[in-house]
Amino acid sequence: MLIENIKLAFNAMRGSKMRTALSLLGIVIGVASVVAILTIGDSASKSITESIAIGGLDMVSIYPSSGQRNTGIFDEAFGDMLRNDIEGIQAVLPQNSSTARVRNGKESINASVAGVLSTYASTLNLEFGEGEFFSSMDNINRRQVIVLGSAIAEELFPDQVVVGQYVSLFRSQAKSYLVVGVLESKDPSISLSYNNSVFIPYNTYSQRFIRTNGVGSYVVKIAEDYDTIEVSDAITEYLDNIVGTDGYSIFSPASLAEMAEQITGTFSSFLALIAAISLLVGGIGIMNIMLVSVAERTKEIGIRKALGASPNVIRGQFLVEALTLTLLGGILGIVLGSLLSYAVTNMLDWSLHLSYTSFILAMGFSMFVGIFFGWYPAMKASRLDPIEALNYE
Amino acid sequence: MAESVIRLEDVSRYYMMGDFIVKALDGVSIDISRGEFTAIMGPSGSGKSTMMNLIGCLDTPTNGYIDIDGENTAGLNEAELAYIRNRKVGFVFQQFNLLGKLTALDNVITPLLYAGVPTRERKQMAVHALERVGLADRMDHRPNELSGGQKQRVAIARALVNNPTILLADEPTGALDTRTGGQIMELFEELNSEGRTVVLVTHDRDLGMRCHRQIHIRDGKVEA
Structure with a gap:
């Protein structure tokens, strides 16, 4: 039955290609922008991390404040002291x-x-x-x-x-x-x-x-098998006790990378959320085409009911049609979004990190849109009176 | 007395038309036995279409009881009525009512889909039904590639494919020329002689008279 319904859905799409394409556009653009934003966001944060990592993620730099220069604390022996007192320093x-x-x-x-x-x-x-x-x-x-x-x-x-x-x-x-x-x-x-x-x-x-x-x-070079950020935190605490927070500054590429990742992550999630709204708008387009489809095919629905299709069966047929539409839009959107990401990352000379999470997210969301916005038209179809539907011209 | 397959007991069907009640059927009782070839006759507006819709379980009565193949249909929900339409009734319409985007074969397969018949058997049964109506060579054609007579044969094959108790035909020759109509009528006679219960709804006197039994309806009542 599902296979027949999918076939019917493709039949219906073939019957009105232009209309199908136009109403799919909303979903395609929505999914493509979600995928592109998440992928580009991922690629951006990985690229930033990579460029930070060139300096060595297992490195921490300590800069004594100018006021500390002549106190005698930050001399050559300080390095040995630090290495002895804090675990994880190579x-x-x-x-x-x-x-x-x-x-x-x-x-x-x-x-x-x-x-x-x-x-x-x-x-x-x-x-x-x-x-x-x-x-x-x-x-x-x-x-x-x-x-x-x-x-x-x-x-x-x-x-x-x-x-x-x-x-x-x-x-x-x-x-x-x-x-x-x-x-x-x-x-x-x-x-x-x-x-x-x-x-x-x-x-x-x-x-x-x-x-x-x-x-x-x-x-400071961090020893193998130690977490840079943890060791750098230990150094911070140690130095705070000796010279106070104003006596030095510390720079750790790892914590910078983490921060960069957090910022780009938050930023791209926020953008993806906005893009998801366009998916919602696409969903309304799907609802619209499904309502038109149900109205146009009133006679067909009447015939199917006369042949013994129960309301559930009719509802299933139109739900599957809406789902097929949105999933098709989802797949096209993922392809388009990936191409877009490829173009952008290529242009900016970043390495491309396709966000598979976004694929699953986009597919899941378009399925949700299909069911959510397909439900009402499908219910409407299933509730048609068989005699009125049969006599509809 | 032969087994009753269609029994209407004091059946009424009223419609509201604005402030008026239209009594499309008013206290009708009929009994049709297995294997009968019956015509339901009457002028347009007499209530014969309403009766067909009720017998075919497309509609439910305002009052009274309808038994189809010994099963009381009173109080059944939409899904249960759909089940009866699928298993016990085969519809043939004046305007064929084929699904235009499907081939003849797929049209005939459709009721089997709703009956849950496995894919392989579906095709076999549909091919068999199309052979029965003499359309074995037109299976892959779409309705718009078929003549009126051929379309009606596909519709009859579709009505027969689930082996229903009742073949319910509503003016089946109404859209056909006399010669083709005659051929379709012969097909019904053949099917009846094979033991199928056939109910033909028509306003055409000559056609009605070819059936073995006539039920005349006028103003929502059965005429004696």
Whole structure:
């Protein structure tokens, strides 16, 4: 019976293609916008997360406030203290940074200069296009060696072997540094653009640039199997006790990613809700076409009743017809919505994450619309008086 | 006395027309036995269509009782009446009333659908019924590809397919030319000779006289 009803539904649709197409449009647009909004929202939040994750989701950065610089708390030993007192920290890398002009002959460029330990590169899994990172000996001896970001190297030494060359770094005076490595080009993270940075040994930086033993910031690497956000919360609590909430700021890509996900999630849910309203409007279109269909087919209903169709059977026939319409609209909407999402994400250079939840949601909702708005016309059909219906011309 | 398949006992059917009551049928009692070939005759407005609707369970009486194949139909709901229409009554209409979008075969299959007959048997039974009325070669045609006589044969096949107790025909030759009408009438006579109870509703005297029994209706009452 169901199969026959579905066949009848397609028969009826074929009979009035234009009308069917127009009334389907509402459902198609509604479903397509729900699917597109949820999918694009998903893709947006995944793309944001991905770009945050480049900096390393297992990283937390701590920035002492300027007032804390000379209190003696945030020195090199602080990192060891933190690692001992809080569980789940693999390494704490002290870091000082500022901007400076880097020059090779006539070429010069502004760069972020960071003084870091020799373990910095291995801890952060930095990859090298040329050469390697400086050694701990370079640090201890405060050697004037430097590692260049890929964009800096490209700017100062276009198409040349860079390792072994010298660059000048300006602060109060120019000093010459030996290039020992060039980083592989890397997408910029939220916190740091590696390509436009140069790295020198921590002690060299301290001597040449600031001459204090204060530390500008710390990069904390979270140990494997520990949740970044939990550890970062523990650090927050720890630091609040020592220096108070104003004494530092903390930056964790993981919590940022979580926040971004929450924001895009809320935003796209809200938009999807609005789109769902258009589905409702589409449902009214379905109700309209079903009422027309019932009126047009009064005679058919009379004949079917004479042949022994009970009210339930007639109601079933028209409900199935409404459902078939909305499900067809749902499928077309999902296809259209996916294509739209593909086009948009492609244009914005995001990776496409089809939201299967939205497929199920859209199908479920269009079925609901079919039953809800098909019910009244179907009831109307089932209640027709057989004699009046038979004599209807 | 043969078994009664249609029994109307003091049946009335009143309609409200504005402030007036129209007595379409007024205290009618008839009894039709199995295997009879009966004509219900009368001029238009006499109440014969009302009687057909009541016998066919398309309508329910204002007063009185109707038994179809020994079953009292009083107090049955719509679904139960639909069941009787499906199993016990085969309708043939003046205007054929075929479903225009379906093929002849699918038209004949429709009552079997409502009877819950399994798919395979449905087709067999419908093909058989179409063969019976001589339309084996027109099964895949739609009504608009058939002549009037052929349409009426499809309608008769559809009425017969569920093996109903009663074949109820309302002016079955009214839309046909004399020759085709004659052929359709012959088909009814054949079906009756095979033992089928046939009730023919007509205003046509000649047609009525070809039936074995005539019930005349005038102004909602049976004439003696």
